[in-house]
Every structure is written in C-alpha cells, then in structure tokens.
Amino acid sequence: MLENLLLWLFLLFLHVKLIKIILMITKTVLILTTVGMSLLSGNDDRSEKNGDPTNPLLAAYNTPYEVPPFHLIKNEHFKPALLEGIKVHQKEIDAIADNPAKPTFDNTILALENAGQLLNRVATVFGNMSSANTNDQLQAIAQEMAPISSKHNDNIYLNEKLFARVKAVWDAQKTLKLTLEQTRLLEKKYKAFVRSGANLSETDKEKLRKINSELSLLSLKFGNNILKENNAYELVIDKKADLAGLPDELIVAAAAKAKAAGKEGKWVFTLSNSSVMPFLQYADNRELRKQIWTAYQNRGNNNNEFDNKQNVIQMANLRGEKARLLGYKNHAAYVLEESMAKTPEKATELLNKLWKPALEKSKQETADIKKMMAADGVSGEVQPYDWRYYTEKIRKERYNLDEQEVKPYFSIANVQKGIFKVTENLYGLKFEELKDVPKYHDDVTVWKVMEKDGTEVGTLYMDFYSRSSKNGGAWMTSYRPQRMENGKRIPPVISIVCNYSKPVGDAPTLLTFDETTTFFHEFGHALHGLLSNVNYQSMAGTAVPRDFVELPSQVMENWAAEPEVLKMYAKHYQTGSVIPDALIEKLQKSGTFDQGFATVEYLAASLLDMEYHTQTGNISQDANTFEANAMKKIGLTGAIIPRYRSTYFSHIFSGGYSAGYYSYIWSGVLDTDAFEAFKSTTLFNQEKAKAFRKYVLEKGGTEDPMILYKKFRGEEPNITPLLNKRGLNNGAKLLKN
Numbered sequence: 001m002l003e004n005l006l007l008w009l010f011l012l013f014l015h016v017k018l019i020k021i022i023l024m025i026t027k028t029v030l031i032l033t034t035v036g037m038s039l040l041s042g043n044d045d046r047s048e049k050n051g052d053p054t055n056p057l058l059a060a061y062n063t064p065y066e067v068p069p070f071h072l073i074k075n076e077h078f079k080p081a082l083l084e085g086i087k088v089h090q091k092e093i094d095a096i097a098d099n100p101a102k103p104t105f106d107n108t109i110l111a112l113e114n115a116g117q118l119l120n121r122v123a124t125v126f127g128n129m130s131s132a133n134t135n136d137q138l139q140a141i142a143q144e145m146a147p148i149s150s151k152h153n154d155n156i157y158l159n160e161k162l163f164a165r166v167k168a169v170w171d172a173q174k175t176l177k178l179t180l181e182q183t184r185l186l187e188k189k190y191k192a193f194v195r196s197g198a199n200l201s202e203t204d205k206e207k208l209r210k211i212n213s214e215l216s217l218l219s220l221k222f223g224n225n226i227l228k229e230n231n232a233y234e235l236v237i238d239k240k241a242d243l244a245g246l247p248d249e250l251i252v253a254a255a256a257k258a259k260a261a262g263k264e265g266k267w268v269f270t271l272s273n274s275s276v277m278p279f280l281q282y283a284d285n286r287e288l289r290k291q292i293w294t295a296y297q298n299r300g301n302n303n304n305e306f307d308n309k310q311n312v313i314q315m316a317n318l319r320g321e322k323a324r325l326l327g328y329k330n331h332a333a334y335v336l337e338e339s340m341a342k343t344p345e346k347a348t349e350l351l352n353k354l355w356k357p358a359l360e361k362s363k364q365e366t367a368d369i370k371k372m373m374a375a376d377g378v379s380g381e382v383q384p385y386d387w388r389y390y391t392e393k394i395r396k397e398r399y400n401l402d403e404q405e406v407k408p409y410f411s412i413a414n415v416q417k418g419i420f421k422v423t424e425n426l427y428g429l430k431f432e433e434l435k436d437v438p439k440y441h442d443d444v445t446v447w448k449v450m451e452k453d454g455t456e457v458g459t460l461y462m463d464f465y466s467r468s469s470k471n472g473g474a475w476m477t478s479y480r481p482q483r484m485e486n487g488k489r490i491p492p493v494i495s496i497v498c499n500y501s502k503p504v505g506d507a508p509t510l511l512t513f514d515e516t517t518t519f520f521h522e523f524g525h526a527l528h529g530l531l532s533n534v535n536y537q538s539m540a541g542t543a544v545p546r547d548f549v550e551l552p553s554q555v556m557e558n559w560a561a562e563p564e565v566l567k568m569y570a571k572h573y574q575t576g577s578v579i580p581d582a583l584i585e586k587l588q589k590s591g592t593f594d595q596g597f598a599t600v601e602y603l604a605a606s607l608l609d610m611e612y613h614t615q616t617g618n619i620s621q622d623a624n625t626f627e628a629n630a631m632k633k634i635g636l637t638g639a640i641i642p643r644y645r646s647t648y649f650s651h652i653f654s655g656g657y658s659a660g661y662y663s664y665i666w667s668g669v670l671d672t673d674a675f676e677a678f679k680s681t682t683l684f685n686q687e688k689a690k691a692f693r694k695y696v697l698e699k700g701g702t703e704d705p706m707i708l709y710k711k712f713r714g715e716e717p718n719i720t721p722l723l724n725k726r727g728l729n730n731g732a733k734l735l736k737n
Contacts, residue, residue, distance in 0.1 A: 065493065133467075150216040181702045188539065246282045250282070280389060281403075347662045358600045387640070406583065460530065465498075474497060476522050496525065534699065605643040613652075
C-alpha cells in the first residue's frame with residue numbers, strides 16, 4: 001500500500017492518452033517512488049483519535065459513501081493533517097520493526113500493508129486537489145512538504161530492523177504456504193525495500209536520501225512551472241479579420257475568455273489544448289498560428305522564472321546516479337525491471353520496429369501538405385504550425401469530412417450516455433447520479449456505480465471542464481481503492497478528470513472525435529479501478545506495470561468508433577437525429593488518415609524519453625542540445641516535433657512515466673489484439689467481456705500481466721492489428737515478453 005501512495009505523494013501526476021492527449025498530465029504533487037498510484041484507505045475509526053478532531057481530514061468520513069468531506073476541507077487543514085499522518089505512520093512502522101515476535105506474513109507484511117491508512121487518505125486528497133483544483137497556497141504546502149515526505153519515505157525503506165523482518169519472511173516463503181495473492185504482496189514489499197536502497201551501505205544510503213529529496217522538489221517545480229506558464233500566456237486578437245477560418249463556437253469561447261479577463265470586445269486564446277489545437281487546425285492567419293505554436297512548443301524554455309531546461313538535466317542526471325547507486329546500468333534499466341518489457345532494449349525494439357514505417361508514412365503526408373501549401377501560394381518547407389491546418393483541409397478534400405460537421409453529434413451528454421450504455425452491455429453496470437455528496441468543484445458530477453442487481457460497485461467522480469486551477473490533460477485517479485476487509489469488499493471511490501471547453505450560452509459542450517475517444521479512454525481506466533476485486537489495496541485496480549495499465553483504457557477507445565456503437569450515442573444535439581451512415585462511412589475511411597504524423601510525434605517523444613534515461617553517465621549538454629541530437633539520431637523530419645519537448649514533457653519529469661512513455665504503444669499492441677476478440681465475433685460478446693473483466697479488470701496487480709492477458713486471450717498478443725489500425729502494416733509479428 002505504501003509504495004503505491006508514495007508515487008502520488010511527490011508528483012504532479014499526468015496519466016495520458018496515446019492519441020492527441022496530454023494526458024495526462026498530472027496526477028499528484030510529490031514523488032517518493034516510481035511505481036503504483038495513490039491509495040486511500042477509506043473510513044478508519046482510528047483517525048478520530050489522531051490529532052485535531054476538528055480537522056475534517058483527521059476525522060472519520062461521515063459522508064454518503066464515505067467520500068472525502070470536500071465541503072469542510074480548507075487549505076489550512078492539509079499541512080497539519082499531513083504532518084499528523086506522517087507521525088502516526090512512523091509509530092506504526094516502529095511498532096512493526098520493534099516487534100519482538102518472530103517475523104511472519106501477518107505481523108510484518110500484512111502489518112506493513114495496513115500501516116499508513118491515515119497518511120494515505122490525507123495525501124490522496126491533497127494530491128488530487130493539487131492537480132484538479134490547485135491554488136498558490138496548496139502549491140506552497142507541497143513545496144514545504146516535499147522534503148519532509150521524502151525523508152519519511154527514506155526512514156521507512158532504509159530502516160535496517162524493518163528490512164530484516166521483511167527479508168526473514170521473504171527467505172522463509174517456501175515454508176509459509178501462502179496464496180498466490182499473498183506471494184505477490186510479499187514480493188512487492190520485499191522488492192520495494194531492495195529497490196529503495198535497503199541493501200546499501202550507510203554512506204550510500206545518505207547519498208540516496210539526498211537524491212530523493214532533490215528529485216521530489218525538482219519534480220514538483222517542473223510541474224508547477226508548466227501550469228504557471230500555461231496560465232500566463234494569452235494570444236489576444238482585436239481584429240475580427242484575424243479570426244478567419246475559426247469555427248463559431250471557438251470564437252464565442254474566445255470572446256467569453258476575453259470578457260472574463262477584462263478585455264471585452266477582443267478574443268483570447270490560450271495554451272490549453274481545447275483552445276490552441278483548434279486554433280492551429282482552423283486559423284487562416286499563418287503568422288498567428290506561428291505565434292501561438294511558438295509559445296506552445298517553448299513552454300518551460302523561455303529563460304524566465306518558469307524555465308525547465310536546468311530541471312530536466314538535473315533530474316535525468318540524478319535519476320541516473322540513483323540507478324547506478326542501486327546497481328543498475330541506468331534509470332531505464334531500474335524502471336523497466338518491474339514492467340512487461342523488462343528491459344530498455346525490449347521496449348526500444350518495439351519503438352524502432354514501428355519507427356521506419358511511421359516515418360515513411362509521415363513523409364508522404366508532408367508531401368501532400370506541401371502541394372496544398374504551394375496551391376495556396378505558400379513557399380518553403382512545411383512547418384509544425386502548418387500541419388494541423390493543412391491536414392484538416394486534406395481531410396475535407398479527400399474524405400469530404402469536416403470535423404465541424406461531426407461535432408454536433410458528440411455533445412458531452414450524449415457521449416456520456418453512450419459510454420454508460422457500452423459499459424452496461426459489456427459488464428451489466430448501471431449508473432445513478434448522486435446529488436447529496438460533497439464535491440470539490442461545482443463542475444463535478446458524482447455517480448453511484450452498481451451491478452445489474454443493484455449491488456454497489458463504487459463511486460465515480462467526473463470533472464470535465466478546463467479551468468486555471470486544473471492541470472492540463474486528462475487522467476483517472478482514486479480517492480479510495482478497492483480492498484477486502486473482514487471478508488467484505490470495500491467499494492472504491494474513483495475520479496476521471498478532463499479539460500474540455502465549458503459550454504457558453506445555451507449550447508452544450510460539443511466534442512471532437514478525438515475528445516470523444518479521450519472520454520472513452522479515461523472511462524476505461526475508471527473501470528479498471530471500479531471493478532477491482534482483490535484483497536490488498538496496494539494491488540488494486542491500476543496498481544499494475546505502466547505498460548499494462550493502458551490496456552483497459554485504450555481498448556475502450558475501440559468501441560467509440562464502431563458503427564453499431566455510434567448509432568447508440570452519436571445523436572445531433574439539436575434535432576436528436578442519429579448520425580447518418582454517410583458520415584459514419586467518412587469516419588471509417590479516414591481512420592488511418594494522418595497516422596504517420598500521430599505515430600511519429602508519439603514515437604519521437606518515447607525515444608527521447610529513452611535517450612534521457614539510458615545514459616550511463618551524467619549529461620553535460622543543455623536540454624535543447626540534447627533533445628536536438630536525439631532527434632537528429634532518429635531522423636525526425638523538421639515538419640514534426642516530439643509530442644512533448646523536454647521542457648514540458650510532464651509525463652516523464654513530473655508524472656511517473658520516466659522511461660515509460662513507450663507504454664502507450666506497448667499497450668496499443670495489447671488493446672488492438674484484445675479488441676479483435678470482440679470484433680471477430682460480436683462487439684458485446686458476453687463470454688469475452690466476462691473473461692476480460694475476470695482476468696484484467698478485476699485482478700489488478702495480483703498476477704504477472706502477460707499471464708493474465710493469455711488467460712483472457714488464450715495466447716500472446718499479435719502486433720498485426722495495431723499495424724492495421726494505424727495503416728502501418730508490414731507483416732504480422734508476435735510481441736514477445
């Protein structure tokens with residue numbers, strides 16, 4: 001349980017979607033480890049005896065479904081609650097370490113699993129608020145608490161007496177007759193100590209403490225810099241002619257943004273994806289596209305107080321130093337030891353396998369854009385700020401498909417109904433909106449999730465709209481993971497967070513098809529958390545390797561585009577008419593359109609991640625030079641940049657995906673192969689759905705992911721469906737673990 005909390009505790013976590021999403025983007029404020037997700041214990045009667053009983057974070061949650069009492073929580077409650085949580089946790093740890101009884105599974109491993117309930121609960125709420133509804137005071141608390149929490153983490157994992165007890169149970173495991181899940185928990189706890197430096201000398205332990213403290217602060221600083229730079233930038237337009245090409249709804253939203261900023265009569269565009277991406281896609285004014293694109297791709301790279309160049313190099317070098325201190329060749333080797341890929345070489349092999357066909361396809365796409373630019377009288381090479389604009393024109397010309405023609409069928413309410421229906425058809429789930437539970441923001445809705453017979457599954461928060469207090473992107477998180485207590489299933493409290501444009505006037509929020517698939521994606525993560533059915537919360541739901549965690553989310557995206565499913569939910573927001581067959585056909589035909597670009601920008605970022613984290617010594621170059629050399633090495637075209645440049649690559653520098661951004665494409669192999677099990681039979685094949693739920697969604701981290709996948713599918717995944725989906729097929733090959 002602790003190791004899962006500790007990823008949350010020190011990091012603004014970005015949990016991300018593979019295609020055109022930031023994803024994610026960030027989930028936490030502080031980082032202590034590199035595995036797992038934040039955990040919340042739920043209603044613990046002991047908390048009433050801890051600290052100030054008037055602090056709602058320290059009292060029992062006397063709320064419906066035992067959700068956090070957001071209506072009572074104030075900024076000033078967090079620091080004393082975190083400090084109290086650390087104090088109580090340390091006492092629990094000391095009791096385990098000082099126990100005179102012979103070490104057993106129950107008095108050591110299970111005791112460790114159950115320790116830290118109060119801290120887990122407080123840190124989870126704090127981490128989630130710091131990413132979904134932050135403010136200057138919360139950020140200051142995070143800055144102050146980072147070294148304190150880092151020290152607490154080290155005090156646990158570098159405790160010799162405690163590790164001696166854990167190791168004693170580990171060494172005796174063959175005589176203990178443990179269940180499979182108990183064996184996995186023992187392995188998880190033992191490895192957490194070893195990977196945290198328990199076997200180091202005292203001198204090296206002190207070095208490790210210093211590195212961990214520095215990393216926690218740098219990660220926090222990196223994420224805060226991006227949020228502040230995003231919020232600081234505005235493209236202000238005061239001439240109506242400069243709005244040429246932009247859809248009406250974007251213009252209306254920009255006018256509302258300007259009015260709110262005291263600039264009535266003008267139009268304001270920002271660096272949030274819901275603003276900058278459609279501007280790049282539709283604005284006829286090339287100079288303005290260049291202006292906002294330059295600001296977008298230079299975030300954290302402007303030599304101001306938000307600059308991240310030095311943070312990038314410091315973090316990469318500190319991670320490398322830590323890995324070598326722990327006996328690994330580099331940081332990637334340390335991270336991937338606990339993944340499906342196992343080694344950086346195996347992960348890079350997949351990336352390189354896809355790189356050549358994707359790059360060739362992108363070059364063809366570049367040539368098409370250049371022809372259209374020439375027809376418009378625009379000379380020179382294709383620039384990154386030209387790509388989205390001209391691919392939208394090519395899409396219209398080639399497929400007669402206009403995204404503005406599609407959006408009216410994807411109101412956020414209809415997409416939500418469609419997701420609920422798909423989930424009901426697959427797993428028999430039902431959803432009931434709750435009006436009487438505390439929320440942290442008025443935009444949030446809360447839902448009771450039930451089995452077909454009414455049995456409670458869990459509680460789901462959904463937070464859709466962008467705001468200055470929220471990190472960019474989309475993610476899923478947990479306020480309380482599922483666990484068993486005295487033979488009873490404790491239902492989870494799950495949340496998904498997105499950044500869609502808030503509706504203006506009477507019109508609802510209309511989603512692009514990419515945004516629609518983002519909703520399906522995050523809901524897949526939510527199902528992973530909601531349907532978890534394990535004994536120990538440290539292995540519940542999404543507490544699985546990074547390159548497996550995206551399977552449940554990405555497989556859900558596949559249903560979004562199926563004609564049978566589209567007709568269930570894609571209905572015109574004004575007329576109620578179902579999306580016509582002709583429009584569905586256009587969507588289907590354009591399915592592999594622009595996939596060279598999408599795959600190349602993603603793979604470039606993944607390879608950049610690997611380049612930073614496979615270094616065997618310190619990086620002496622500055623971040624811009626290092627990135628440029630890495631991209632030159634792989635032959636990236638000048639028309640495309642990595643999906644995330646170094647200085648705003650939050651996934652790897654403040655989001656827990658260091659040496660793990662490849663995970664989305666690895667999971668892409670899994671999800672396309674998994675969907676074939678349905679596509680080749682029926683979309684709502686009950687036998688397959690039952691197996692996917694049983695062996696993937698319910699199992700969390702209780703078994704090896706490849707074993708779980710083969711139990712569902714019957715064999716290892718095939719890469720061919722992924723190549724077909726992206727139009728990159730160069731023959732079928734098996735992905736071996």
